[in-house]
Amino acid sequence: MSNYAIEASDLVRRFGDFKAVDGLNLKVPTGSIYGFLGPNGCGKSTTIRMLTGLLQPSEGSVSVLGLEIPRQAEALRLRIGYMTQKFSLYDDLTVKENLEFIGQIYGMGRAELRQRIGEQLDTYGLTRLINQRAGGMSGGQRQRLGLAAATMHKPDLLFLDEPTSAVDPENRREFWEQLFDLSDAGTTILVTTHYMDEAERCHGLAIMEAGVVRADGPPETLMQQMGVSVVEVEAPNLRRLKEKLLPLNEIRSAAQLGIRLRVLVDRSVSEPMGWLRQQFPELEGAELTLARPSLEDVFVTCTGEGRQ
Numbered sequence: 001m002s003n004y005a006i007e008a009s010d011l012v013r014r015f016g017d018f019k020a021v022d023g024l025n026l027k028v029p030t031g032s033i034y035g036f037l038g039p040n041g042c043g044k045s046t047t048i049r050m051l052t053g054l055l056q057p058s059e060g061s062v063s064v065l066g067l068e069i070p071r072q073a074e075a076l077r078l079r080i081g082y083m084t085q086k087f088s089l090y091d092d093l094t095v096k097e098n099l100e101f102i103g104q105i106y107g108m109g110r111a112e113l114r115q116r117i118g119e120q121l122d123t124y125g126l127t128r129l130i131n132q133r134a135g136g137m138s139g140g141q142r143q144r145l146g147l148a149a150a151t152m153h154k155p156d157l158l159f160l161d162e163p164t165s166a167v168d169p170e171n172r173r174e175f176w177e178q179l180f181d182l183s184d185a186g187t188t189i190l191v192t193t194h195y196m197d198e199a200e201r202c203h204g205l206a207i208m209e210a211g212v213v214r215a216d217g218p219p220e221t222l223m224q225q226m227g228v229s230v231v232e233v234e235a236p237n238l239r240r241l242k243e244k245l246l247p248l249n250e251i252r253s254a255a256q257l258g259i260r261l262r263v264l265v266d267r268s269v270s271e272p273m274g275w276l277r278q279q280f281p282e283l284e285g286a287e288l289t290l291a292r293p294s295l296e297d298v299f300v301t302c303t304g305e306g307r308q
């Protein structure tokens with residue numbers, strides 16, 4: 001068996017003249033949590049739909065769990081779970097009824113179903129809510145039920161499309177603990193997100209923009225390999241300073257964070273702090289410090305976001 005749960009080569013999807021996904025190459029190691037980070041409309045959902053066999057690629061090849069997709073999509077269906085952005089369970093059914101319904105779709109017998117529902121209620125903290133209608137649950141509870149439903153049949157591979165967009169940070173953290181438990185047990189997870197903190201938790205990451213992967217690798221590697229130095233500037237008139245900085249070729253981005261301006265300076269500038277002081281005499285009394293790159297810095301340097 002391949003070490004990769006997902007392999008895609010030169011994947012393209014057109015809608016009319018528009019290329020939603022443009023030459024995507026992807027290798028997701030078995031058992032890892034792999035993230036797709038990118039703005040709305042960059043092609044994350046379209047990619048997932050092609051990987052699951054729901055959408056036919058215009059070009060390229062896809063192998064998922066050793067199956068050729070879309071040709072063997074039917075065999076794949078039983079081995080994957082898919083949690084979409086919108087809660088796709090039934091609001092009028094209770095927690096138990098929703099899980100029963102999903103289990104029946106996967107052909108579970110009564111005894112198996114009873115046992116598996118018990119396990120899932122326990123794992124996802126839903127036992128107390130067993131008779132609660134899904135429509136009346138909080139965002140965090142609904143999301144736990146969504147994950148319980150998506151993993152009812154113990155899939156080898158789980159696709160999560162912006163799974164935490166409707167939950168608060170605490171529930172998000174808890175949700176990620178559950179993803180790590182699944183990953184430890186051998187499940188491969190592909191997750192799309194716009195949240196940097198969420199992306200940073202992934203073992204591997206692809207940063208997408210306009211249908212193209214701009215960078216990929218483990219988050220720490222992406223941060224180390226970024227071709228910029230990060231300087232934080234504490235000075236008066238940060239808005240004006242930002243306007244003056246952005247047109248310079250050496251400046252990749254400048255963003256205000258409270259009383260500081262976070263400035264990304266191209267690595268071709270060997271002494272970024274000295275260089276900034278030289279370019280801007282008004283920085284004379286200002287405090288400049290070198291900061292550790294963050295994933296957000298990686299994101300703005302490899303997409304067009306930094307100059308907006």
Ligand SMILES: Nc1ncnc2c1ncn2[C@@H]1O[C@H](COP(=O)(O)OP(=O)(O)OP(=O)(O)O)[C@@H](O)[C@H]1O
Nearest residue numbers: 015019020038039040041042043044045046047162
């Ligand atoms: N069926 C379709 N017909 C035409 N255009 C489409 C279709 N599906 C998606 N697109 C377009 O393809 C692009 C990528 O969409 P996609 O949903 O994959 O983006 P995304 O990164 O998942 O964004 P979001 O986070 O908003 O879901 C968008 O411009 C979208 O409008």
